[in-house]
């Protein structure tokens with residue numbers, strides 16, 4: 566994934582100017598940085614949700630409009646269609662793509678078979694817990710077999726227990742599918758735990774402070790996340806983060 570000369574201003578505030586970034590496909594990438602530095606703006610622009618003032622984003626040489634992408638929003642309550650049962654929410658993107666019903670059913674059954682989903686998918690979203698709703702959102706995002714999956718703070722509205730189990734679930738999905746994932750997180754532990762590479766951003770106008778290699782084995786279980794290597798990476802990231810914040 567190549568980002569070149571990205572520029573974005575809101576009124577007079579320059580968020581990005583001449584921003585470049587190269588990222589490999591097929592990896593889990595997390596984006597972390599100071600408050601308001603433009604993490605969401607970045608993934609909104611590179612996913613095509615928000616126009617950029619200038620710049621270019623290419624995926625394997627192709628433009629975003631030629632790339633199959635999915636997006637998981639922070640606010641799952643507003644992201645799921647409340648008038649559709651969970652299963653019909655998952656059908657929806659395939660329906661929009663014009664996939665015939667029998668083929669849709671086949672693809673969804675295949676997706677569900679890969680994961681241990683203990684959710685009544687015939688239920689309406691409002692009857693499900695927050696974590697269950699966000700799981701449905703993630704399944705809906707995955708059903709189109711995206712080349713890139715964008716996730717903007719997907720667990721920040723969930724409680725601790727649910728967040729832990731969702732992180733585990735997302736790792737399983739990543740290990741099985743090796744879909745390129747781009748996760749915005751304001752939680753440093755999460756940003757390290759869920760990534761092959763952590764993109765650490767500066768204050769505005771935002772640049773890349775450092776791309777930190779997270780060379781830890783998957784899955785990132787308790788042994789990994791409480792181990793010395795994890796702590797050393799966290800210490801390094803925190804050092805760099807404070808350097809940027811205090812500038």
Ligand SMILES: Nc1ncnc2c1ncn2[C@@H]1O[C@H](COP(=O)(O)OP(=O)(O)OP(=O)(O)O)[C@@H](O)[C@H]1O
Nearest residue numbers: 575576578580599600601602603604605606607751
């Ligand atoms: N639609 C908009 N109109 C005006 N300003 C905006 C808009 N969207 C974002 N901004 C501003 O751009 C800056 C970057 O916002 P963004 O939400 O991308 O940052 P962030 O790093 O994701 O923030 P946070 O750490 O709070 O999650 C902020 O100063 C924000 O106020």
